[in-house]
Amino acid sequence: MAAGVATWLPFARAAAVGWLPLAKKIMPKPPVDKKSRNDEILYVNVSGLRFQTWKNTLDRYPDTLLGSSEKEFFYNEDTQEYFFDRDPEMFRHILNFYRTGKLHYPRQECVQAFDEELAFYGIVPDIIGDCCMEEYRDRKKENQERLAEDTEAEMGTDTPLPPNSTHRERLWRAFENPHTSTMALVFYYVTGFFIAVSVIANVVETVPCRPLKGSKKDLPCGEKYSLAFFCMDTACVLIFTFEYLMRLFAAPSRCKFMRSVMSVIDVVAIMPYYIGLVMPENEDVSGAFVTLRVFRVFRIFKFSRHSQGLRILGYTLKSCASELGFLLFSLTMAIIIFATVMFYAEKGTKGTNFTSIPASFWYTIVTMTTLGYGDMVPNTIAGKIFGSICSLSGVLVIALPVPVIVSNFSRIYHQNQRADKMRAQQKVRLARIRLAKKGTTNAFLQYKDEGGFHDRDSDNALCLKNKSSFEHQHHHLLHCLEKTTNHEFTDELTFSEMCMTESMGYRTSRSTSISSQQGMSTSCCPRRAKRRAIRLANSTVSVSRGSVQELDTLQVHKSSSGLQSRSSLNARTEDLKLNCEDRDFTAAIISIPTPPANTPDESLPPSPAFPGILRNSRTNFYTHETVKISSL
Amino acid sequence: MGAVVGTLTMQTRQRQPSRDKVDDELEMTMVCHRPEGLEQLEAQTNFTKQELQVLYRGFKNECPSGVVNEETFKHIYAQFFPHGDASTYAHYLFNAFDTRNNGSIKFEDFVMGLSTLLRGTVREKLEWTFYLYDINRDGFINKEEMTEIVRAIYDMMGKYTYPALKGDVPKQHVDAFFEKMDKNKDGVVTLEEFVLACQEDENMMRSMQLFENVM
Numbered sequence: 001m002a003a004g005v006a007t008w009l010p011f012a013r014a015a016a017v018g019w020l021p022l023a024k025k026i027m028p029k030p031p032v033d034k035k036s037r038n039d040e041i042l043y044v045n046v047s048g049l050r051f052q053t054w055k056n057t058l059d060r061y062p063d064t065l066l067g068s069s070e071k072e073f074f075y076n077e078d079t080q081e082y083f084f085d086r087d088p089e090m091f092r093h094i095l096n097f098y099r100t101g102k103l104h105y106p107r108q109e110c111v112q113a114f115d116e117e118l119a120f121y122g123i124v125p126d127i128i129g130d131c132c133m134e135e136y137r138d139r140k141k142e143n144q145e146r147l148a149e150d151t152e153a154e155m156g157t158d159t160p161l162p163p164n165s166t167h168r169e170r171l172w173r174a175f176e177n178p179h180t181s182t183m184a185l186v187f188y189y190v191t192g193f194f195i196a197v198s199v200i201a202n203v204v205e206t207v208p209c210r211p212l213k214g215s216k217k218d219l220p221c222g223e224k225y226s227l228a229f230f231c232m233d234t235a236c237v238l239i240f241t242f243e244y245l246m247r248l249f250a251a252p253s254r255c256k257f258m259r260s261v262m263s264v265i266d267v268v269a270i271m272p273y274y275i276g277l278v279m280p281e282n283e284d285v286s287g288a289f290v291t292l293r294v295f296r297v298f299r300i301f302k303f304s305r306h307s308q309g310l311r312i313l314g315y316t317l318k319s320c321a322s323e324l325g326f327l328l329f330s331l332t333m334a335i336i337i338f339a340t341v342m343f344y345a346e347k348g349t350k351g352t353n354f355t356s357i358p359a360s361f362w363y364t365i366v367t368m369t370t371l372g373y374g375d376m377v378p379n380t381i382a383g384k385i386f387g388s389i390c391s392l393s394g395v396l397v398i399a400l401p402v403p404v405i406v407s408n409f410s411r412i413y414h415q416n417q418r419a420d421k422m423r424a425q426q427k428v429r430l431a432r433i434r435l436a437k438k439g440t441t442n443a444f445l446q447y448k449d450e451g452g453f454h455d456r457d458s459d460n461a462l463c464l465k466n467k468s469s470f471e472h473q474h475h476h477l478l479h480c481l482e483k484t485t486n487h488e489f490t491d492e493l494t495f496s497e498m499c500m501t502e503s504m505g506y507r508t509s510r511s512t513s514i515s516s517q518q519g520m521s522t523s524c525c526p527r528r529a530k531r532r533a534i535r536l537a538n539s540t541v542s543v544s545r546g547s548v549q550e551l552d553t554l555q556v557h558k559s560s561s562g563l564q565s566r567s568s569l570n571a572r573t574e575d576l577k578l579n580c581e582d583r584d585f586t587a588a589i590i591s592i593p594t595p596p597a598n599t600p601d602e603s604l605p606p607s608p609a610f611p612g613i614l615r616n617s618r619t620n621f622y623t624h625e626t627v628k629i630s631s632l
Numbered sequence: 633m634g635a636v637v638g639t640l641t642m643q644t645r646q647r648q649p650s651r652d653k654v655d656d657e658l659e660m661t662m663v664c665h666r667p668e669g670l671e672q673l674e675a676q677t678n679f680t681k682q683e684l685q686v687l688y689r690g691f692k693n694e695c696p697s698g699v700v701n702e703e704t705f706k707h708i709y710a711q712f713f714p715h716g717d718a719s720t721y722a723h724y725l726f727n728a729f730d731t732r733n734n735g736s737i738k739f740e741d742f743v744m745g746l747s748t749l750l751r752g753t754v755r756e757k758l759e760w761t762f763y764l765y766d767i768n769r770d771g772f773i774n775k776e777e778m779t780e781i782v783r784a785i786y787d788m789m790g791k792y793t794y795p796a797l798k799g800d801v802p803k804q805h806v807d808a809f810f811e812k813m814d815k816n817k818d819g820v821v822t823l824e825e826f827v828l829a830c831q832e833d834e835n836m837m838r839s840m841q842l843f844e845n846v847m
Contacts (some may be wrong), residue, residue: 008694008708011742014749017757017772017843018764020836021826022782027839070666074689085693120696122666332721380722437714477712485786485805487793489715 010472016480023484031472045081049088057098065122066098090117097123111139149415151424171250191243192306198236199300205229234461237273240266241300261314262305271300312416316409323408327401331368336399338364338390345383352379355468368394447475448488665698677743678751684743691739699736702726716790723785728764737793754840758827772820773813778806 013030020027044052058372061067076083084091089108092115096104105128107112112138118125128136165173174184203221222229242265251257258625272292317324348352353376354360362374369388371476380385482488667673667688674681689730695704702723709722727744729737748760763769767777782802789797813821815831830836 008690009712010750011746012709012712014746014843017749017840018725018728018761019785020839021758021761021765021813021830021833022785023836023839024807024808026835027842030842067665068666069669072670073667073685073692076687116696120692424643438715474712481713481785481788485789485793485801487786487789487795487797489789490688490792490794492792494794495796498794498796541838 009470009477013477019480019484022574023480024486025483027483028476030476031469046084046088049091050081051091051095051128053098055093060098060101061123063122064118066094070122075444086120087113087118090114094118094121094123097127102129103127103461104129105131105136107135111136111143115140149419168250169252171246172252175247175250187243188306191239192303194236194239195299195302195306197232198240201229201232201236202296202299216598233273236299237270240270240302240428244270262302265298265301268295269302272296308416312409312413316405316412319412320408322399323404327398330397331401334368334390334393335361335364338368338386338393339340340384342378343391344379345386347376349379349383354378364390367391369398370394386405438491441489443471444475444478444489445491447471448479453576472507642703665738667698672729673740673743675739677747679743679747683787687746688739689741691742699738700742701736705737713788713790715792716787716788720784721781721788724764724767724781727767750844754837755827757840758830762826772822773826774820775806775810778809778821779803780786782806782809 056524057068065071071082074084090113092103093106102203103123115125175182178184178188206220208218209221211217211219223347248254248257257263275292304314339357342363343354343357343360346352366373367387370391371400378384478489633649670681670684673684705726706722707720709725710718725736729741731741748756762773765773765781767780772813781800782805786797786802813826815829
């Protein structure tokens with residue numbers, strides 16, 4: 001549990017008064033808090049750094065924390081100073097604001113941390129001076145965009161399907177995410193293969209083959225083996241048509257699907273074939289028909305479903321539409337200007353190529369893009385001068401928008417990389433959160449086992465000493481809830497076992513004695529039990545090692561009375577910050593280590609022969625089981 | 633060659649002009665609330681200055697803006713009950729604290745609520761609890777309201793309980809509750825019936841004593 005949440009615990013406990021009328025039993029005794037509340041007072045200054053300033057300085061801005069009476073809440077009478085448990089480095093900048101009237105944004109700090117400090121001290125970010133405002137806003141926008149993408153990616157298509165989805169939804173999902181099922185993957189590769197075959201066939205069709213016997217002319221292969229090519233074409237078109245129809249059927253919104261780019265490409269790719277079938281062998285129309293065959297080359301665009309890079313390229317071009325438009329416009333302007341100039345410069349020359357201004361367009365374009373075919377060259381001196389100016393300016397005009405497009409492409413590409421990385425990390429993170437949750441659950445159950453609810457005498461006090469008062473109080477709260485509802489908390493394992501044993505009609509003996517448990521464990525699967533016992537021993541070792549480590553971290557966290565680590569409850573980035581808070585989560589004595597080497601490879605189903613994986617050994621066993629769950 | 637030159641000169645960071653409209657959203661409405669003075673709060677509640685200081689420091693640490701909205705509240709409360717789903721109960725709890733019904737809890741609301749719960753008289757505590765149960769604030773608790781509250785509480789237990797939650801356990805609980813509370817059997821529980829019935833319940837009075845020392 002995040003240590004920062006400790007401050008809310010008294011509140012949650014107080015609110016437990018609301019359960020009292022419903023509870024049939026009397027509430028358990030609360031733990032005695034030996035420390036009086038008063039020694040929460042800390043004797044250090046802005047985390048150790050002492051700052052001194054005139055009161056007037058702070059009074060300059062009465063609508064901030066330091067300038068108003070709100071700071072009285074932070075006054076420490078013993079040491080006669082105001083204590084703030086915040087970042088001392090950032091505080092320097094805040095204080096400078098009071099001194100100079102200008103707030104500066106430190107470039108090396110994270111913009112979010114800076115924002116949090118400003119929010120705490122009640123300073124509106126608008127006051128940031130002009131010198132630093134640009135940087136601040138840029139970083140902030142970047143951060144927000146990144147957050148938006150991350151939340152989008154999280155809710156993305158990799159989440160497992162709801163169990164009761166129709167065939168149509170499953171089919172659509174298979175099409176959109178081919179790596180979710182083997183069938184989809186097979187289909188994906190098959191279509192890819194056929195696209196390649198179709199494109200290659202189109203290309204090879206036009207290559208000249210050896211002529212037929214008795215003929216001198218070279219024939220393109222398409223005409224020589226027309227039947228073979230026709231069959232191949234038919235097969236490809238059939239596959240494409242089938243794919244298109246399936247997608248159309250599975251699409252959640254058919255109109256939207258039909259308007260999408262990929263679907264248009266699909267249609268354009270297969271239309272010529274059908275039109276060709278329908279068309280009669282007419283001389284007039286076949287000219288147009290030949291043009292239609294050109295559209296078959298669009299099949300190559302179908303590869304964009306298979307290649308992410310192509311999609312990124314297309315997306316980049318779309319997002320750089322304004323830059324591309326500008327490029328086009330400026331080029332057109334330059335072409336017209338230079339073409340006119342060249343035309344008039346070369347007008348006098350005999351037999352010149354520059355017959356008209358549109359004819360000069362070709363020369364201008366070739367020169368500006370530094371191609372220089374040489375089919376049109378100026379002959380007059382004026383023409384040559386203007387021609388050189390034309391080529392120099394061409395370089396400039398083209399070089400201007402290109403970096404913009406390139407940087408956009410790079411940004412989008414990196415975003416995509418990040419999205420893929422996030423997806424991979426997401427799985428690990430979710431697994432860790434699940435383990436942490438189990439850890440908290442197990443801590444409570446273990447607490448119950450150790451008889452934490454009975455009056456503690458000196459013998460038991462020793463082993464319970466290691467828990468902090470926070471844990472005591474939290475467990476007390478959970479115990480109150482149990483008493484209110486008259487049910488007890490258990491965990492998944494025992495619950496499922498109970499269900500199984502009940503369904504099988506066994507009477508489970510829920511005794512907590514160790515002896516009976518050991519007797520039972522050798523009942524029907526002695527070999528398994530022995531292996532399990534060995535593993536239990538091993539995992540106990542790792543648990544105790546891990547628990548010592550966890551205890552240390554626990555002490556570190558608790559000694560600062562829970563005010564240091566922020567639980568970032570307000571920030572929307574709580575998911576991202578989860579990594580650094582994980583150690584807080586496993587406040588339980590049981591720490592879940594990374595799967596130890598002795599994790600079994602076979603999965604142990606909860607067998608009814610072990611009806612009470614009984615309480616005393618439960619903790620170790622849970623470590624065992626939870627490790628397995630994480631590796632599954 | 634133009635492309636080569638272009639790539640070589642590509643060190644600029646470009647921001648799309650079309651995204652400038654996001655700028656306006658960056659001018660966040662910084663909701664910032666400052667509580668009344670320490671003396672005033674000390675007078676209005678049953679806490680000492682030191683206790684208020686401690687409470688405020690914790691509150692301010694978690695919510696620098698000075699207010700808690702429902703989402704944050706639900707998140708905080710859910711941390712204490714990882715087994716089950718605490719969001720429904722947290723919603724009712726939030727409404728009980730948000731006496732002004734404006735969707736957010738300020739420090740004053742927080743402290744007043746705590747003062748009632750921890751330092752108030754028995755009658756005040758019972759009134760607060762009645763206020764919590766009476767979801768639509770009409771002065772009566774009917775069976776539907778009670779069922780919702782009880783269901784929310786059972787949701788917090790989660791799925792894995794002993795004994796297993798079979799049948800409609802919340803409903804049975806509600807029926808038992810009404811048996812005890814509804815004196816004139818008119819189907820609703822008024823504040824007076826509630827207070828009377830609770831004061832007659834020995835167990836409950838003893839439990840209330842235990843909550844004195846939570847802070």
